Amino acid sequence: MGALEEAHLAAAAACGCDDDEEEDLVVLGDGGGEEEAGDAMEAAVRALLVGLGEDDRREGLRRTPKRVAKAFRDGTRGYKQKVKDIVQGALFPEVGVDKRTGSAGGTGGQVVVRDIDLFSYCESCLLPFSIQCHVGYVPSGGRVVGLSKLSRVADVFAKRFQNPQRLANEVCSALHASIQPAGVAVSLQCWHIPLPENLKCKSSQGLIRTSHSSRSGVFEGENSSFWNDFVALLKLRGIDMEMDSHSAIPPWCPLRPNEVPLCNGHGKRMTTNGAISPKSGSSPSNMVSAVSSMLLSLGEDPLRKELLGSPQRYVQWLMRFRACSLDVKLNGFTLNSASVYERPDVGATDHRAISSELHLPFCAQCEHHLLPFYGVVHIGYFGSEDGEGIDRSHFQALVHFYGCKLQVQERMTRQIAEAVYSVSHRGAIVVVEANHICMISRGIEKIRSSTATIAVLGHFLTDSSAKASFLQNIIDTADLEE
Amino acid sequence: MGALEEAHLAAAAACGCDDDEEEDLVVLGDGGGEEEAGDAMEAAVRALLVGLGEDDRREGLRRTPKRVAKAFRDGTRGYKQKVKDIVQGALFPEVGVDKRTGSAGGTGGQVVVRDIDLFSYCESCLLPFSIQCHVGYVPSGGRVVGLSKLSRVADVFAKRFQNPQRLANEVCSALHASIQPAGVAVSLQCWHIPLPENLKCKSSQGLIRTSHSSRSGVFEGENSSFWNDFVALLKLRGIDMEMDSHSAIPPWCPLRPNEVPLCNGHGKRMTTNGAISPKSGSSPSNMVSAVSSMLLSLGEDPLRKELLGSPQRYVQWLMRFRACSLDVKLNGFTLNSASVYERPDVGATDHRAISSELHLPFCAQCEHHLLPFYGVVHIGYFGSEDGEGIDRSHFQALVHFYGCKLQVQERMTRQIAEAVYSVSHRGAIVVVEANHICMISRGIEKIRSSTATIAVLGHFLTDSSAKASFLQNIIDTADLEE
Structure with missing residues (x-):
C-alpha cells in the first residue's frame, strides 16, 4: 500500500470522515500553509455564494466553500507534480x-495508449x-x-489551468524529454462545459468539442509513416483524427466573446440574449476579486496573460445561476405551493390521452460543489x-426557472412536478436525467455515471399503465432527439 | 486539499517517486505492521514467480513483488473502511x-445513479x-x-474478496442501514476475467457476464412500483434487467469446476483440455502456501469457507502462464532468431496479394503486475x-506461444513479427490491441483505455500502400468478428 492509501485510511480512522466530507481533517505534509490558503479560498467561495443572492449558512451550502476549495486544489495539483x-x-x-530491417519492440515499434479519460480546468x-x-x-x-506512465504524465499537465492545445504540447514535450524516445504523438479530444443556452442543440447536448494534436521526433513532417500509423491505430477504435482536422482553428471557451462557437458552426459571434462581454460590467467586482484571490491561493498568477479576464468570466458564468426572487409568472401557472395539495381528490382516472413533453434540456448548478449538472x-x-395541451415553451420556461440556479437534482425534480401538478390536477410525472460534473471531474471520477430522479403525483401513482x-x-x- | 492528496504530494516530494513505483516510500499511519506484512506478501509473490519458472531478479520482474503486494492491499482496502x-x-x-398525494423529492421520490464502474476481487x-x-x-x-456517497459505499464492499451476489446484498444492506431510506435497490452487471481458452468465443472476448440484484424496503415484493420504476430508469440507459434475469443461477468463476460456464451457455462442465479440477494436483504446494500467506497478510482468513480452494485456483490460473523452455516447433516455423535478419535483402516488392490473419484472440500475463492483458x-x-498461404491454426499456435506467459505487449508484438518474418521473408506486420487489467483495475483506473502496438518488418516498411x-x-x- 502506498502512502496515498495509508494516509487516507489513517486520516479516515482518526477523524471519522471520508476525503470528500471532512470537517476537521488531520493535515499532513506542509499543512500549515495549505490550511491558511484553504481559509482564504473558502472565504472567497463564501463571497461568491452571497454574491449569487444565496444564504451561505443554509444547510445545502454550509460546507460548499470547503468542497469547492478542495476541488480547486485537487484539480490543480499538477503544478506540484514532477514528470x-x-x-x-x-x-x-x-x-x-x-533499425535496418524494421521497427518493432524496443527500437522503433510504436506503442499507443488510446482513450485515456482526463479532466482539466479551462484557463x-x-x-x-x-x-x-x-x-x-x-x-x-x-x-x-510502463504503459500507465503515459497516462500519469498526461494527468500532471491536465491538473492545471489549461487550454487544450497547450496541454497537448506540454504532454508531448514532457514525455519526449523524460523517456527520450524516437518520437511522441499526442492527440486530444476535448469537451467544454456548455452554456445553458447552447443546450438547445440536442445533437450533442451543446457540448463544444475540439481536437488537438502535438508531435515530436519521428512523428514530425507531412509524410511521417509513424504519424500515419498512429492515426491508423486510433482509427481501429473509431477515433477519426482526419475528420476532426477540418475545423482549422477550433473555437474553444464559449465564455470568450471573440471565439464564441455557435451550434450552427458558422463561427458567428453570439450577439443574442446569451451574449457575454467582459466589458458588460455585469459581474460584481467583489466577486471577481474573490476569484482572483482563489487563484493566488492556488499559487497561480492572476495577472499572467492567459488568466486575465478569467475571474470575470467565471463570475459571469456563475451569475447565470443567481437566485431569483421573482415568482414564476408563466401563462397558466400559479405556483402557490401551499394550495397545490389542498385540492379535493379527483375521481377515477378517465384514461384521457397522456400528454408529455420529453427531452427538455437544462443546465443547473450543483449547490454542494458549485459545478454544473x-x-x-x-x-x-x-x-x-x-x-387542450400546454405549449412546450411553457415547460421550457419552467425547467429553466427551476434548473438555472444553485440546486440539487432531487429538489428540482420535485419542484417541477409540483408546478405541473398545480395546473394538471389529475396527475404529473417528471423524470430528470443528468450528468453531474462533480461526479466525474473530481473525487470518485465516475465518468460514465448518470443520475435519474423520478417524481410521481396524482393518478400516475395508481395508474401503472399510464406511467x-x-x-x-x-x-x-x-433516438430522434439524440 | 484532503489528507489524501497532501500525503501523496508530501511523499512524492520526499522520495522522488510516484505511488506506483515507489522503492523507499515514507510509510505513514500504522506503517510498521504494514511494512512487515508487505515483506511477507512480497516474499510470497517471489515464490510464485520462481514457481512459474521465471528468474525473479530479471529486470522486468525485479519490482513485480512490490507492485503485486501493493495491488492486493489496495484492492482489499474496503475491509478497513467504514460506511x-x-x-x-x-x-x-x-x-x-x-405521502398521501405522491412521491417526490425528500419523501418518496426515487433517486438512481446508473453506470458506476467498479472493480472487485473474485473470492x-x-x-x-x-x-x-x-x-x-x-x-x-x-x-x-450526497449522490457520490452511493458510489463510495458500493466501493467499500467492492474492495474486498467477493462474489457478485453477496456484493449486491452487502451494498444494499449497508445503504439501507446508514441512510435509513424507504428502500434501496442495487443492480450489478459483473464481468469475470476470461480463461485463455474461452477467448475463442469472439462475440464477447470470452468474458463471463452475470447480473445480480438486491432490494430492501419499498423495492421488495413482486409488484413494487418502486422496483418497476428502477428497472424503467435503467432501461433509459439501455440497461435491460429483464433480459438478464433469464439466467436463473448465473455461472460465475470459470475456475470453479462445478460451475464452469461455457460459451454456448449450456452450462456443461468443461471437460476438454481446459479442464481444471482442484484435485488435479498440478499446482505446487509451495505456491499454494505462498498465496495462503498473502491472504493472511491481508488480514483474511484463508480457512473461511468461501476462500477454501481459492489459493489453489489462483495458482492453477497462474500456471497457465508458466515459462516454457521448448522452442516453437510449428509446421514451417524455425525460430532461429539469430539468422532471421541475415537473409540478403530481397528485391523490390512484387505486389503479390498481402495475406493476413486478423483478430486472433490472446490472453497474456503482464510481467510487471501479474495481471492479465x-x-x-x-x-x-x-x-x-x-x-500458398499459411494455415490460420499455425498463427493461433504462434500467438498462444508468445502470448500465454509473463510478457509485456511490446515484446510480444516484436516476437510474433520476427517469427512471421522468418518464414515470410518479404515482409511482416503485426498489430496487437489489448486491454490491460493493470491499467483499469488499479492505480490509474483508466477503464476505457486500450493499448495498441505495431511492428513492421521488410517490405511493409517501404510499401506504404501495402501497410x-x-x-x-x-x-x-x-464488425464481422465482434
Missing part, C-alpha cells in the same frame, strides 16, 4: 530489432473540461516505459378536459 | 411532498472482476444523501511465391 518522479524507475530495458473561464487523450511513442535506446427533463401529465406508457415513450423518442 | 464514516455528514435535509480465484453498478433509493425522513493480434505478410491496405482490412473486418 521525472513519475517516469523514473518505470523505464524497462527491452531489446528490439535492428479562460476556470471551469473543468473533459478530455479523451491518446498517446503514442516510438521507443528508442532499447527502453520502453445538465441533462434532460421529461414531463408527463393528463391533458385538460377540453383536450409505463410515459416511460416507454421516453425510450421510443430517445 | 458510517462515508455517509455521516452527507445527509441533507430536503422537503418532499406529502473463488482471487482475480479482479469488473462491475457496472446501479444504485437506487427512495429518500425518507426528509433527508437525501488480453485482446487480439492482427498479422499481415506477403504470401510465398507459389501463392495501409492491411490496416484498413482490420477495420473492415472488425
